[in-house]
Amino acid sequence: MRNIDKRFDKVDVLKDVTFSVNAGEVHALLGVNGAGKSTLMKILAGDYIKDGGTIEIDGKNISIDSPSDAKRHGIGIVVQEVDTALFPTLSVAENLIIDDFNSGFKLSRLSWRAIRKQAETILSEMNISLDVNKPVAECSLSEKQMILIARAMAGNVRYLILDEPTAPLSENETETLFSLIERLREKGVGIIYISHRMPEIKTISDRFTVLRDGKLITTEETKDATIGQIIRQMLGKSLQNVKRQPKPISSNTLFEVKKLHVPDTGKEISLKVHEGEIVGIAGLVGAGKSETAKALFGAGGATGSWFLNGEERKIASPYDALKQGLCLVPEERRKEGIVTGHSVAHNLSLPSLKSFTKFGWLRLKKEKGFTKDKIAQLGIVTPSEESLLKNLSGGNQQKVAIGKWISPERNVFLFDEPTKGIDVNAKKEIFQLIDSLAGQGKGILYFTSETEELLLIADRILVIYDGEITASFTGTGAIRENIMQAATGGKISETNSSS
Numbered sequence: 099m100r101n102i103d104k105r106f107d108k109v110d111v112l113k114d115v116t117f118s119v120n121a122g123e124v125h126a127l128l129g130v131n132g133a134g135k136s137t138l139m140k141i142l143a144g145d146y147i148k149d150g151g152t153i154e155i156d157g158k159n160i161s162i163d164s165p166s167d168a169k170r171h172g173i174g175i176v177v178q179e180v181d182t183a184l185f186p187t188l189s190v191a192e193n194l195i196i197d198d199f200n201s202g203f204k205l206s207r208l209s210w211r212a213i214r215k216q217a218e219t220i221l222s223e224m225n226i227s228l229d230v231n232k233p234v235a236e237c238s239l240s241e242k243q244m245i246l247i248a249r250a251m252a253g254n255v256r257y258l259i260l261d262e263p264t265a266p267l268s269e270n271e272t273e274t275l276f277s278l279i280e281r282l283r284e285k286g287v288g289i290i291y292i293s294h295r296m297p298e299i300k301t302i303s304d305r306f307t308v309l310r311d312g313k314l315i316t317t318e319e320t321k322d323a324t325i326g327q328i329i330r331q332m333l334g335k336s337l338q339n340v341k342r343q344p345k346p347i348s349s350n351t352l353f354e355v356k357k358l359h360v361p362d363t364g365k366e367i368s369l370k371v372h373e374g375e376i377v378g379i380a381g382l383v384g385a386g387k388s389e390t391a392k393a394l395f396g397a398g399g400a401t402g403s404w405f406l407n408g409e410e411r412k413i414a415s416p417y418d419a420l421k422q423g424l425c426l427v428p429e430e431r432r433k434e435g436i437v438t439g440h441s442v443a444h445n446l447s448l449p450s451l452k453s454f455t456k457f458g459w460l461r462l463k464k465e466k467g468f469t470k471d472k473i474a475q476l477g478i479v480t481p482s483e484e485s486l487l488k489n490l491s492g493g494n495q496q497k498v499a500i501g502k503w504i505s506p507e508r509n510v511f512l513f514d515e516p517t518k519g520i521d522v523n524a525k526k527e528i529f530q531l532i533d534s535l536a537g538q539g540k541g542i543l544y545f546t547s548e549t550e551e552l553l554l555i556a557d558r559i560l561v562i563y564d565g566e567i568t569a570s571f572t573g574t575g576a577i578r579e580n581i582m583q584a585a586t587g588g589k590i591s592e593t594n595s596s597s
């Protein structure tokens with residue numbers, strides 16, 4: 099790919115980017131979120147049309163104007179969003195055989211037996227063991243990815259693009275993927291590998307290319323670069339310190355967990371939060387943040403020792419956690435936090451229903467006064483408290499998701515990616531909300547993969563990698579580069595990490 103340009107709505111997303119991959123090479127494509135990696139690869143796969151530049155295979159100019167052009171040239175892609183590329187209600191076999199839905203492929207022309215046989219052949223050639231009769235909806239993420247890789251390989255690809263394939267995978271699944279990549283490499287397939295996990299990049303790639311703000315920064319042999327160097331190239335020269343004024347933190351430990359076993363990651367963590375402290379938990383997508391947040395909240399059979407104000411409390415379920423004054427604002431707010439088909443008022447009063455219920459009857463009058471206050475207090479923009487939540491903007495929905503938990507008896511707040519998918523203004527308001535909770539002496543745990551946010555809001559930043567807390571930063575140690583290095587699995591040796 100030479101001198102590739104791409105604009106979206108007049109904004110340059112790629113500027114003069116040149117990128118190449120050789121047969122049998124694993125070439126890592128790196129850059130922070132928004133750098134342009136996926137866009138570059140979607141151009142190569144025919145999903146986006148470039149605004150400038152050329153693409154060559156074997157020294158010959160080719161044109162890629164559609165996904166089928168790319169396929170014809172032996173280019174396969176496993177997109178970041180695997181579900182968008184599969185048909186959930188169809189079986190593994192059907193998903194493997196359907197090559198291009200748009201090309202008008204008709205399954206009815208093939209017998210089920212023929213489809214199954216063909217699918218089994220494809221999988222066994224790649225050493226993948228998977229029941230071809232299973233509906234895709236029942237497959238794990240890792241299995242879905244395998245299906246996409248197998249489907250690409252069945253089309254005889256010479257170049258395979260993997261966009262953040264390991265983010266959702268467990269360690270075992272990652273190993274399975276790596277051995278598959280190794281076999282493809284041996285077959286002479288050129289692999290373009292996008293990932294944020296540095297140890298992986300060091301293990302698996304021959305060369306790496308860094309993009310930053312849509313521009314090519316460097317292409318180098320992986321063995322010649324340290325993780326620290328790669329990260330500095332990804333971030334550029336920004337050495338942002340924590341922006342907020344460091345505030346004195348109370349020495350009173352409000353909340354502490356010791357040896358918390360997190361069932362979903364199989365790892366153990368310990369941490370504490372002081373009165374009025376905002377502790378940021380940084381980590382890549384897939385590092386185990388949500389799993390850890392849920393375990394801290396007593397969900398999913400988590401075990402360990404919980405302390406509030408120095409006293410041990412029994413927390414064996416989210417119900418116990420709520421009773422002890424904890425609250426979790428989950429990431430998947432639409433699924434877990436709120437009911438979008440219900441009114442704003444109803445959503446705001448859900449967790450406190452008990453206090454509105456007398457002899458089992460909901461006292462609607464009281465609910466009304468209570469929610470009016472909250473709507474004003476949280477600055478929720480809604481025509482009325484009776485409006486259905488689904489008609490509000492994402493930011494306002496999130497305020498409801500957070501606001502419904504706010505009451506004097508809650509002391510410890512766990513926020514899991516609270517700003518996901520909301521606009522800048524709504525973010526600001528949520529930061530203010532969190533700040534004011536801290537100002538009231540509440541303890542905050544803020545889980546996010548957006549390091550920038552933590553630099554703005556956190557008093558202390560812990561980093562999770564593969565389910566474990568691997569670093570902690572405060573004050574001058576809390577710079578983007580150090581956090582990034584720890585979050586991508588690099589060892590912090592050159593920095594002043596503390597407490």
Ligand code: ADP
Binds near residue numbers: 107132
């Ligand atoms: P990366 O994969 O490195 O995280 P992307 O290629 O997804 O980055 O995005 C690069 C930039 O292009 C971002 O600023 C993103 O918002 C923008 N972008 C990507 N796809 C589109 C699109 N379809 N329309 C408008 N902007 C887009």
Ligand code: MG
Binds near residue numbers: 135136178
């Ligand atoms: Mg991307």
